[in-house]
Structures are given as C-alpha cells and as structure tokens.
Amino acid sequence: MPQPAAPARHFASDNYAGMCPEVLAAMTRADASGHEPAYGDDRWTQIVCDRIRELFQTDCEIFFVFNGTAANALALAALTQPYHSILAHALAHIETDECGAPEFFSNGAKLLLADGPDGKLTPDAIAAKVTARSDVHYPKPEVVSLTQATEVGTLYSVAELRAIAAMAKRHDLKVHMDGARFANAVAALGVHPSEITWRAGVDVLCFGGTKNGLAVGEAVVFFKKEQARDFAHRVKQAGQLCSKMRFISAPWLGLLDDDVWLRNAGHANAMAARLHSAIRDLAGVEIMFPPQANAVFARLPKPAIERLWAQGWKFYDFIGAGGCRFMCAWDTTPEVVDRFAADIAAAVSAAATG
Amino acid sequence: MPQPAAPARHFASDNYAGMCPEVLAAMTRADASGHEPAYGDDRWTQIVCDRIRELFQTDCEIFFVFNGTAANALALAALTQPYHSILAHALAHIETDECGAPEFFSNGAKLLLADGPDGKLTPDAIAAKVTARSDVHYPKPEVVSLTQATEVGTLYSVAELRAIAAMAKRHDLKVHMDGARFANAVAALGVHPSEITWRAGVDVLCFGGTKNGLAVGEAVVFFKKEQARDFAHRVKQAGQLCSKMRFISAPWLGLLDDDVWLRNAGHANAMAARLHSAIRDLAGVEIMFPPQANAVFARLPKPAIERLWAQGWKFYDFIGAGGCRFMCAWDTTPEVVDRFAADIAAAVSAAATG
Amino acid sequence: MPQPAAPARHFASDNYAGMCPEVLAAMTRADASGHEPAYGDDRWTQIVCDRIRELFQTDCEIFFVFNGTAANALALAALTQPYHSILAHALAHIETDECGAPEFFSNGAKLLLADGPDGKLTPDAIAAKVTARSDVHYPKPEVVSLTQATEVGTLYSVAELRAIAAMAKRHDLKVHMDGARFANAVAALGVHPSEITWRAGVDVLCFGGTKNGLAVGEAVVFFKKEQARDFAHRVKQAGQLCSKMRFISAPWLGLLDDDVWLRNAGHANAMAARLHSAIRDLAGVEIMFPPQANAVFARLPKPAIERLWAQGWKFYDFIGAGGCRFMCAWDTTPEVVDRFAADIAAAVSAAATG
Amino acid sequence: MPQPAAPARHFASDNYAGMCPEVLAAMTRADASGHEPAYGDDRWTQIVCDRIRELFQTDCEIFFVFNGTAANALALAALTQPYHSILAHALAHIETDECGAPEFFSNGAKLLLADGPDGKLTPDAIAAKVTARSDVHYPKPEVVSLTQATEVGTLYSVAELRAIAAMAKRHDLKVHMDGARFANAVAALGVHPSEITWRAGVDVLCFGGTKNGLAVGEAVVFFKKEQARDFAHRVKQAGQLCSKMRFISAPWLGLLDDDVWLRNAGHANAMAARLHSAIRDLAGVEIMFPPQANAVFARLPKPAIERLWAQGWKFYDFIGAGGCRFMCAWDTTPEVVDRFAADIAAAVSAAATG
Known part of the structure; x- marks a missing residue:
C-alpha cells in the first residue's frame, strides 16, 4: 500500500486534486x-x-x-x-x-x-x-x-x-x-x-x-x-x-x-490570477489568453518547458508551439504558486542565456 | 441536511448497503x-x-x-x-x-x-x-x-x-x-x-x-x-x-x-442461508430456487407480502405470481434476519387464517 | 452470359419474381x-x-x-x-x-x-x-x-x-x-x-x-x-x-x-386460394393458418417435403416441425399451381405408403 | 404521365444521366x-x-x-x-x-x-x-x-x-x-x-x-x-x-x-477535356484544378453564373466564391459541350462589359 506522499500540487489539471x-x-x-x-x-x-x-x-x-x-x-x-x-x-x-x-x-x-x-x-x-x-x-x-x-x-x-x-x-x-x-x-x-x-x-x-x-x-x-x-x-x-x-x-x-462551491472556485481563480501577475511580464513568457478563470495559458521557450518538467512540475502543453496550460485547483496554495512562478522565471531566464 | 437514521437493513438489494x-x-x-x-x-x-x-x-x-x-x-x-x-x-x-x-x-x-x-x-x-x-x-x-x-x-x-x-x-x-x-x-x-x-x-x-x-x-x-x-x-x-x-x-x-471481499460475500451468503433455514419449512412459503449465494427466492401469499411491505420491510417481488426476492448484503445482521424471518412467519400464518 | 431459362415458377417467395x-x-x-x-x-x-x-x-x-x-x-x-x-x-x-x-x-x-x-x-x-x-x-x-x-x-x-x-x-x-x-x-x-x-x-x-x-x-x-x-x-x-x-x-x-398493383396482388391471392383448395383436404396435409392473402402455410410429412425439393420445387420450411410456406407471386400461373398441387398430392401419398 | 422531353444534357452531375x-x-x-x-x-x-x-x-x-x-x-x-x-x-x-x-x-x-x-x-x-x-x-x-x-x-x-x-x-x-x-x-x-x-x-x-x-x-x-x-x-x-x-x-x-464501363468513362473524360479546351483561355474564366477526369472546375464572374442558370443550364457552384463544377456524363454529347462552351463565352464576355 503506497504511503500518502507529502501532498504535491501540480498545474496539469484541476482533476489532479482530491475531494475538498x-x-x-x-x-x-x-x-x-x-x-x-x-x-x-x-x-x-x-x-x-x-x-x-x-x-x-x-x-x-x-x-x-x-x-x-x-x-x-x-x-x-x-x-x-x-x-x-x-x-x-x-x-x-x-x-x-x-x-x-x-x-x-x-x-x-x-x-x-x-x-x-x-x-x-x-x-x-x-x-x-x-x-x-x-x-x-x-x-x-x-x-x-x-x-x-x-x-x-x-x-x-x-x-x-x-x-x-x-x-x-x-x-x-x-x-x-x-x-x-x-x-x-x-x-x-x-x-x-x-x-x-x-x-x-x-x-x-x-x-x-x-x-x-x-x-x-x-x-x-x-x-x-x-x-x-x-x-x-x-x-x-x-x-x-x-x-x-x-x-x-x-x-x-x-x-x-455555505457556498463552498463558490469559495473553491474563487480560490482557484485567485491562484491563477496570482500566477499570471507573477509571470506575465517575464521576458520569454507570452500570455495567450486573458486569464479570466482558473487557468493561465502562456507561451514559453521549449528549453524552459523541459526544464520545468524535469524539475517535476506537471502541466500540459497546448496546441503545440510552446503553448502551456497552467491550471489551478481548489487546493492550489499561494506558496506553490509562488514557487512555480519562481521556477518559471528561472527557466525562461536560463533559456534566454542558454 | 437529513440526520442519519438508525441504520435500517432491508432485503431489497445488496446495493442498498453503503461502503464497508x-x-x-x-x-x-x-x-x-x-x-x-x-x-x-x-x-x-x-x-x-x-x-x-x-x-x-x-x-x-x-x-x-x-x-x-x-x-x-x-x-x-x-x-x-x-x-x-x-x-x-x-x-x-x-x-x-x-x-x-x-x-x-x-x-x-x-x-x-x-x-x-x-x-x-x-x-x-x-x-x-x-x-x-x-x-x-x-x-x-x-x-x-x-x-x-x-x-x-x-x-x-x-x-x-x-x-x-x-x-x-x-x-x-x-x-x-x-x-x-x-x-x-x-x-x-x-x-x-x-x-x-x-x-x-x-x-x-x-x-x-x-x-x-x-x-x-x-x-x-x-x-x-x-x-x-x-x-x-x-x-x-x-x-x-x-x-x-x-x-x-x-x-x-x-x-x-485481507480478503475482505470474500469475508463480505461469505457473510452475505451466510445470512441468506440463515434466512432460508428459518423460513423454508413454513406453511405458505415455497422456496423457488436453491439458495446458493446471497439471495432467497420464495413464493408467499399476496396478503403476506403486503403485510411485510406495510411493516416497512423492503424487498422486490419477482416475475409476478407471489415470487419474492430477499437479498442479503455484506452488512445484513443475524438479528435483522431473525426479525425478518419472524415477521414472515407471522405474515404467512396470518394469511393462512385471515 | 446465362441464357434466360424457361421461366420457372417457385413458391419460395414473391421476391423470386421479376418486374411486372x-x-x-x-x-x-x-x-x-x-x-x-x-x-x-x-x-x-x-x-x-x-x-x-x-x-x-x-x-x-x-x-x-x-x-x-x-x-x-x-x-x-x-x-x-x-x-x-x-x-x-x-x-x-x-x-x-x-x-x-x-x-x-x-x-x-x-x-x-x-x-x-x-x-x-x-x-x-x-x-x-x-x-x-x-x-x-x-x-x-x-x-x-x-x-x-x-x-x-x-x-x-x-x-x-x-x-x-x-x-x-x-x-x-x-x-x-x-x-x-x-x-x-x-x-x-x-x-x-x-x-x-x-x-x-x-x-x-x-x-x-x-x-x-x-x-x-x-x-x-x-x-x-x-x-x-x-x-x-x-x-x-x-x-x-x-x-x-x-x-x-x-x-x-x-x-x-390502372390499378395494376391491385390486379397483381389479387392474382397472387387467387393463386394461393387455388393452391389451398387443391391441397387442404389431402391426407397428410395440415393447413396451419387461414390463407387470407397470397400464402399457404401447411404441415407436410418430412419425406414429402424432401421429395418436392428434390423435384426442384423451391419453398421455405417454416418454424421447423414440417411447416412449409408456399408463397404466390404476381406472375404465378394456374398451371404451375396445379402442377405443384399434383406433386404435393403425390408426395404426401407416397409418404403415407412409403 | 409526363412525356419524355427532348433529352436535355446538363453539367450538374453525372447522376443526372440515365442508364446506358x-x-x-x-x-x-x-x-x-x-x-x-x-x-x-x-x-x-x-x-x-x-x-x-x-x-x-x-x-x-x-x-x-x-x-x-x-x-x-x-x-x-x-x-x-x-x-x-x-x-x-x-x-x-x-x-x-x-x-x-x-x-x-x-x-x-x-x-x-x-x-x-x-x-x-x-x-x-x-x-x-x-x-x-x-x-x-x-x-x-x-x-x-x-x-x-x-x-x-x-x-x-x-x-x-x-x-x-x-x-x-x-x-x-x-x-x-x-x-x-x-x-x-x-x-x-x-x-x-x-x-x-x-x-x-x-x-x-x-x-x-x-x-x-x-x-x-x-x-x-x-x-x-x-x-x-x-x-x-x-x-x-x-x-x-x-x-x-x-x-x-x-x-x-x-x-x-466489351469494356463499356471504360468506354463510358473515357467518353465523359473526353467531354470534360473538350469543355476545358474551349473555355480555359476565356478572359474571366479561371480553371481551379487540373481537369484529369470528367469534371471541369472553373471560377466565373457571378453575373455569368446567373446568366447561365437563367438560360436553363444546370450545374453546381462549389465552395462559394464563384467556383463552378461542370460534370460530364457517359451521355454528354460534343454538341451540348460546344453549345455550353459558347454560352459560357458569351456569359463571361457580357459580365466583363456589363
């Protein structure tokens, strides 16, 4: 029987999360x-x-x-x-x-x-x-x-x-x-x-x-x-x-x-906004769509994407060409968002100088 | 929000039970x-x-x-x-x-x-x-x-x-x-x-x-x-x-x-056997099939069936003509079986004299 | 290219016939x-x-x-x-x-x-x-x-x-x-x-x-x-x-x-009636359903059926047990009906004495 | 009952033709x-x-x-x-x-x-x-x-x-x-x-x-x-x-x-080639695809298309934008092709000067 790991938080999909x-x-x-x-x-x-x-x-x-x-x-x-x-x-x-x-x-x-x-x-x-x-x-x-x-x-x-x-x-x-x-x-x-x-x-x-x-x-x-x-x-x-x-x-x-459904959704939306704020102005990051709900779509250099994947972050690429989908869930934490944003910043920076 | 009732045990279906x-x-x-x-x-x-x-x-x-x-x-x-x-x-x-x-x-x-x-x-x-x-x-x-x-x-x-x-x-x-x-x-x-x-x-x-x-x-x-x-x-x-x-x-x-699946199934089977033993010889009860798993099929007089339903017991009638299906689940207790058997005995007796 | 044969007339199905x-x-x-x-x-x-x-x-x-x-x-x-x-x-x-x-x-x-x-x-x-x-x-x-x-x-x-x-x-x-x-x-x-x-x-x-x-x-x-x-x-x-x-x-x-559709259908119906008249009283022939349209359903001894098939007559047996379907078409002729009826008579007679 | 008309020959589809x-x-x-x-x-x-x-x-x-x-x-x-x-x-x-x-x-x-x-x-x-x-x-x-x-x-x-x-x-x-x-x-x-x-x-x-x-x-x-x-x-x-x-x-x-299938197809192909030859160099006509089988696809001015339709010619327009499909059949005659080509020439000419 697998031991519950320290809960990871990914950006692949909101269906990676468990039950609230x-x-x-x-x-x-x-x-x-x-x-x-x-x-x-x-x-x-x-x-x-x-x-x-x-x-x-x-x-x-x-x-x-x-x-x-x-x-x-x-x-x-x-x-x-x-x-x-x-x-x-x-x-x-x-x-x-x-x-x-x-x-x-x-x-x-x-x-x-x-x-x-x-x-x-x-x-x-x-x-x-x-x-x-x-x-x-x-x-x-x-x-x-x-x-x-x-x-x-x-x-x-x-x-x-x-x-x-x-x-x-x-x-x-x-x-x-x-x-x-x-x-x-x-x-x-x-x-x-x-x-x-x-x-x-x-x-x-x-x-x-x-x-x-x-x-x-x-x-x-x-x-x-x-x-x-x-x-x-x-x-x-x-x-x-x-x-x-x-x-x-x-x-x-x-x-x-108690409107948990709205609280869960609002939180996920806020996490996407937080991620968006943190990365939108990075050189090498191009936001693809206005982030109005709980996802951020961004184009990143391919080496940056691969570096993030190699670090263990999970997220989907999207319609090819360097597009990435970063999806936030009801249980995504600000800490994880900030850590991910920092890793993105480092990855695009490394890609630029690589 | 409904309050959990005192757990009832029915004989309608093994899918009336919850999770073990x-x-x-x-x-x-x-x-x-x-x-x-x-x-x-x-x-x-x-x-x-x-x-x-x-x-x-x-x-x-x-x-x-x-x-x-x-x-x-x-x-x-x-x-x-x-x-x-x-x-x-x-x-x-x-x-x-x-x-x-x-x-x-x-x-x-x-x-x-x-x-x-x-x-x-x-x-x-x-x-x-x-x-x-x-x-x-x-x-x-x-x-x-x-x-x-x-x-x-x-x-x-x-x-x-x-x-x-x-x-x-x-x-x-x-x-x-x-x-x-x-x-x-x-x-x-x-x-x-x-x-x-x-x-x-x-x-x-x-x-x-x-x-x-x-x-x-x-x-x-x-x-x-x-x-x-x-x-x-x-x-x-x-x-x-x-x-x-x-x-x-x-x-x-x-x-x-720990073979819980077999224990659950074996228990349900045993409950069906217990029910079968208790009712098979009752006048007015006709066993329809050999009870080899977790169900007993029996023909009962119609008034007996209706009396049991009126008492709150839930079970299905089956291909008409007085046939009843009594299904036992992983959580069916001997006490409930005995109580049900007693009510069946009383019901067929009342139907005979009614 | 096959030569058109002398037009055979069968009793297998009304879809054996050509165009009128x-x-x-x-x-x-x-x-x-x-x-x-x-x-x-x-x-x-x-x-x-x-x-x-x-x-x-x-x-x-x-x-x-x-x-x-x-x-x-x-x-x-x-x-x-x-x-x-x-x-x-x-x-x-x-x-x-x-x-x-x-x-x-x-x-x-x-x-x-x-x-x-x-x-x-x-x-x-x-x-x-x-x-x-x-x-x-x-x-x-x-x-x-x-x-x-x-x-x-x-x-x-x-x-x-x-x-x-x-x-x-x-x-x-x-x-x-x-x-x-x-x-x-x-x-x-x-x-x-x-x-x-x-x-x-x-x-x-x-x-x-x-x-x-x-x-x-x-x-x-x-x-x-x-x-x-x-x-x-x-x-x-x-x-x-x-x-x-x-x-x-x-x-x-x-x-x-010119109501050809009714004439065609009426003719087929009449041929079935003719066949029915000719065979209904034969010993060994049991009519299965009232012949109200263009088919006659009859039970025949198995040897009789096989003899008729061997003679080249085509018809379907029907729900087993000696039942035969004799279907007439818009082009079924009285002569063929009479010939078929005669062969049926001979076949059931032979089966009786065989 | 409709009288057979003098056989018209259209360019709408090869399924407008009858049996050969x-x-x-x-x-x-x-x-x-x-x-x-x-x-x-x-x-x-x-x-x-x-x-x-x-x-x-x-x-x-x-x-x-x-x-x-x-x-x-x-x-x-x-x-x-x-x-x-x-x-x-x-x-x-x-x-x-x-x-x-x-x-x-x-x-x-x-x-x-x-x-x-x-x-x-x-x-x-x-x-x-x-x-x-x-x-x-x-x-x-x-x-x-x-x-x-x-x-x-x-x-x-x-x-x-x-x-x-x-x-x-x-x-x-x-x-x-x-x-x-x-x-x-x-x-x-x-x-x-x-x-x-x-x-x-x-x-x-x-x-x-x-x-x-x-x-x-x-x-x-x-x-x-x-x-x-x-x-x-x-x-x-x-x-x-x-x-x-x-x-x-x-x-x-x-x-x-006797290879009628190839003769029929070859004839239809030839008629398309004949039509193509007759119209490909007309000002106002733009051939859309190489006419390798029995169809010619050409872009025509809209007024030309409407004039041809008004004259009784039947053909489909194709993926909008003035594209026309002219389809030849096994029974398309050179005379009809020539007549159609002449009408196309007149139509595009009229459209140019209209």
Missing part, C-alpha cells in the same frame, strides 16, 4: 445512514435536487451522471438526432478531448466547428455556419454548444451569452452549456447562476462537480422540462445510473452548503 | 495523497491492477468503470459487431434490467434468449439456439453471456462452466461472465477465482465491486489480451473513464486486502 | 427522359408522390427507400429513441428476418414480443406487455408494429386494426405498419387503402412495392407530418437516398396506373 | 429469366462477381449495395470501431456530402480532415495527423480514405497511391478508396484496375456503377478476405441487401461486357 474536506465529510455522512433505496430513490438525492433548483431559482430537471464526458454527450444526444450537427468552437472539449463521445451517444451527429477569439463562439460565426448549407447531404444544425468557463480559461459575459442565444433562437437551435468549470465562471463573473444559464437562454447545463472538489460526478440540468423527457431512461441505458446514488448526490451538499 | 469500513478507509487514504495524475496514471490504480492480476494468477487486462451496466455493455460491445447476437438466459440482468444497454453500446446486437433450470444456461440450450439459424437474415451468434452468481441466487459449478465453455468454443463463441456477485460465487463455491473464470474458459469477467462493499465501480477483466485491444479508447468514448480514477480504483484495496 | 411488364415499361420510359435532376428533384418523383397522396386521400409525406428492411427500420427509428421498445408479434419480420436492423437504426431500441393467434397482435396482448414494467431498467414501450398482410398470410380486419390502434393510443403508443404485402391485404379485404391505415389509426405505413412487381423499392408513408420531421435527412444519412431517384419512383406508376 | 443502353438491355434480360432465387443466390450475381474478380485479377470478396453513401459508410464501418478516426481530405465526399453516414454506420467514428493540393491527401499530411495525438481522449486513427478520381476531378497517380499506402502501413492504417468515379480514373490513367487498387496497397474499393451508367448500385470490393468477415450480415442489417438482387447485379454485365 466538506465533500469527504458529506460522503462519509451519507455512508453512515445505513441502507438506502438505490437508483436515486434515497433521501439525499431528493434533497440535493431541491437545493440545485433553489440555486437556479427555477423548477429545472436534474440528473446525476458520473463524469463530464457522459454529461455532455448525453445532454447533446437528448437534443439531437443522428443526422443533426452541433455547433462548437474548434477548441471545445467535446471536439478535442472526448474521443468522439458526442458522436457515439448521438449515433452520428457531427460537430460543426467554428472559430472565434479567446476560445469563444460569436453570433456571427454561428450564423455563418448555419446558413452555409441547407441541403440533405449535410447534417442539419440543431444545437449550439458553449463552454463556460472556456477551455482556454476565458469567460462569456452575460451580454455575449444573450447575443449568442438570440442568434441560436433565430435559427431554431438549442443551447447547451458545458459547465465543467461553471463554478469558476460564476465566481469570476460575480453573477447569479441563473444569469448565465436559463435567464440568458441556455437550455441545458452540464454542471461540473469533479473539478470543483467532488470525487466523481456531474449534474445535468435541464431548464426546459420537455427536453428532459425520458432522460432517466437514457441515463440508465447509457450506464450512467448509479445504483448507490447517494454517493454521487450527497457529496454535492458538501459543495452547496 | 475498509473501503471508506481506502478511499479516505487515497484522498489524502494530494495531487495525483488523472485518468488512471496514478499510483493507486497501478497497484490495484497488479493485485487483481495476482488474484487471478494470470496477466490479464483490467479496466475500471462506474457500474455494472457499463461493465457488461462495454465488454459485450468489445466482443461483438452490431449484426451479432449474444446468448443469454431469459432471466439475465442484461436482458431484464439494463434498459437495452447491450443493444445500445453494441449498436444493435441482439440478445438470443434461452431457458434453463435455476436461471442457468446449459450446453444443449446453447447448441440449440446457435444451430437454429445460420442465414444472413438473423444476427450471428458470437458470445455466450453467463451470470455468476445468477440472478436467482444459484451457481454454476466448475464442471458446468467447463461444459458450457467447451460448447461455446465448438461454435466459435466467446464467453462473457456477468460477475456482479462474483465474490458471492467464489465464497460459496470455495474455489480459486481462476477456476471459475479463465481456467474454465471464460474470456471476460465483469467483476462486481458495488454489491460487495464499494460505493461505485466495477472492474472489467480481459483474460485474452487481444480482446482488450483499444478498450481504453472504448471506455473513454463511453463516458466511463474516471478522471480522478484513484477514487474508484483505490477502494478496491479495501476489498482485496 | 408495366413496371419495366415505366422504368424504360423514365430512362428515356434524358438528364433528370437527382435525389428526387425529378418530375417523376413528384408525380408519384402526388399519386400516392391521392390513393390514400390525405396529404401524407412520402419517401422512397430501397427495400423493406430499410423502410421498416428507418420508420421505427423515426418513432423511437434508443431506450424505447417496439411491440411486435413474435413472428414479425422485423424480429425474425431483418438481422437486427430495427435495433441498429434506432441505436438500441428493443423489440417487445407478444404472441397472438394467426400471427396477429391483440389489444389485450399489447396492454399486458405495456403495463408489465414501468421502471427505468427496462425500455419504455413507444410503438406498436403490425404487419398487414401478416407473415403467416393472415389479415387484420378493419375492426381489429381499430381496436389495436385504440389500445395503442390509450398507452400513448404510435402505430407502425409493415406493409411489405399491403397490396395483398387491400385486394383481399376489398377496402379502401385509407380504411386500414390512417382512418384506422395507423401513423406510418411501409408500403411494399418489390413483392408487388417492382425491381427495387418501397415507400414510407407518414400520415402525421410532424412524425416525418427531418426524415429526408435520416434517409440520406442511412444510405437510402437514391441519386437517380426516378428509377425507384417512376416504376410505381407502372403499379398505380 | 447496354445496362438497360442487361436489366431487361435478367428480368426475362423468370423466377430467380433472392438475396444474391441467383445465377446473375455469381457471374458478375466472377467477372469482377477476373477484372481485378485477384480473389476478392464482392458485395452489391444500393448507393455510394452506403458503400463507403459500410466499408468504413467494417474497418473501424466507434472510437477510431478516418483520415480524409477536407473535400472528401464522405465529409461533405453524406450527411454523417460514416459516423452513423460506424456508430461514432470521427473524420480527421487533412488538406492537400488538388483535393489529394499526401503522405506527409497523413503522418502529421496521425502522430499529432496518441492519448485516449482522441479517436485513434485507423483508416485512410482516398477518392479516386477525387471530388475536384483530379487523379492520384500510381506512385502517389503507393506512397500513401506505404505511409498508411507504417502507421498501421487500412486504406479505403471511394471509387464513385473509379472508371473515370482507370480510363484516364490508362492503367490496369489492379494497379491503382490492391497492387498499390488499397484494402477496400467502393466501385461506383451509378455514375458510370447504372440505374442503381455500387460494388464493395474487399481485397483482403479477412476484412470482409461477416460483411454479408452487415449489409443485410444495414438495409442494403437487395431481395431481387439480379436487378442490381446483372446490369453490371452491361458495363463489363
């Missing part, structure tokens, strides 16, 4: 309740669903699934037929990192990729894609998928979301939001969660819990009940219905009570 | 290890995989997924094409309780149902089904799927498994084992796990952890490496790759260390 | 029209669609596909989601002879099989199946599929259809009709085509052309326009959109003009 | 042979398969399907799993004009798009795409798909094909060829059909018949028998098994006898 203490406590408490009905008929699941409804101030339908790939793919499958297409940014996670899950669960729907600055779709880009083809030889556009916060650590403002949703409605498209880092967006924008979801025109939100401090689990939130028709059957058939459901629902209480 | 203490401890320990690489590149996952290889005394391939529906459906999808068929008993869980998941993940493979006594397939039943059709207008048989322990609490002996596997090989069929209650089978048969899997001719085992004391998670064990080709991609695309993998792998250590 | 002369003429005429827009934008296709609308006296949506497997599977896919089930008779072609096409095109929908006399579903059998389960662990019933004429050569009366459709509506089920031999049903019942389709409560008809005298092609007829939403895209994606569409649409004119 | 006379004759002859066994067990189908084997000088497996979408999608599905990717040119028909059929039939395989001059993939472009990612979060490359002749009327030389196939083998990729206009390629290159298929390293060819003069139908030719395993079941399940098979197999004799 409140989540572990909630899971332990749910475990202590003895026998509970399975498949979501337990007390905890009902409580958490009601809490999420209160959070969004609307009578939405909520389903818990095991991970973000499933949340996104099942939500998109519920909104499409196999001959439809889904508009997404070329950098969207559903395009680049889900191994074709949306295509698989929808049985063939195609992703229609658009570009846009800072990893964000624009109403014009959507309109251009939607109107380019209307014949039966090409999949029919049916959904716009947005990521909030985006894959490059940026944010859609309320106004941007409203403009996109308006364009979507004009073309009879539904709006899906990949919210793997939804908490980071809410914390950073300082808005009510409803303001960047249903009040802005979002139909379905995949509300991420894992990166925010859960062990396992995301919530699919349908703001239009008719779109959730039979979704419980879809979840079951897709192998996403947890039998001991309380263990993926109850931990949400650890996040929702 | 060793599992919770293992999960807590894994959580304490700080940042860990995601998607299975952590230390815990490697350790658990090696432990399972040791357990089976062979160099098998192991994949962790979230639940039994996914384990079975993905394993079957790996063994089939959409135009294939899967031979299974008419009572098999993959037929009756997975909402078409095998058909969905395989993109259309059909279940070919056979009957057989005590919920078990026989070599002859398999041969009859396989040879009935060989034209292109009907799906081609490709896999035999067995459940061990079966859905009605019975067991395949080593000899029965070997005979089935031999027949399968004769017809060029692969052998899949749904082992949601594999631990109960091993404990009850008193055999080495390899004896009822690869040494008997089983190709793939879905090794159940949830009903044995985990919160979430099953292991898919491929005994033939070539059948596991690219299975990691399949798991990812299917939304079954856990990002914080340690939380579904490390808990297995809680089961595997 | 009017169909070949229509195809030749469409060919002579030079360049025509592809994918259904030609003149012929529009004309045929209008003719079918007139035929059914309603503004239905019509799509041409290549064969019956595709017609049924695509229609059913349009009416279902992967987690739905389709109620069908255990002898239904979609269950027994389409190699899992409905499961494939729907991405996993399950067939829920019911029995009923003479190959026909009954309202009670439907109700029993639909109400048996309502949990998420089993596919949700969504469609009733009927075959008219049935796979065993029987017919649903108008009253029977209305009763089934009423039961379907009560349970919120859609009604699909496999009409591979729809013409035979209309001809035999002597009703208007609308009487056994939309006026009786049928939502979608797969209107068979191949067995009625076409070379290739069936029409999917949606009586509710909203159910045909985007169906053109579905047809295209499924590889069923004919580029030179006129060659599968124009031949329908050969059937529809 | 030899094909109609072959179909008529097959029709005259009376009852034939269904589903490919007829005499004609066996003969045609043997003829195709002779043509390719190898013992390949041949399957007839209804159209090119199905041929490509089923062949690709046979070569992939849902989590695989298919490398194709961004202009490939499987990407741009099959409404997601490859994704649908493969249940989710993704197209990995590469660019290359003149609509052709290059070994380097393939290598770059294949080596860009190897993690489980992205579909695993498994097949290279080529189109010969390409969608922009160009050709892969034997050397180019060999180089691509060599690169494919290096990366363990299979090679699929979309041969909707394979005949045009063979005729233009003046090579033996085997030289640009299996001898060059192609695994599967979708051999187009429709654009070459058939009414309906393509042949899927597997040069490696093991890759065709169970493909007959796949064809059946996919709704692509023709019951009256002779009507899609026998017409191939009309093409194969």
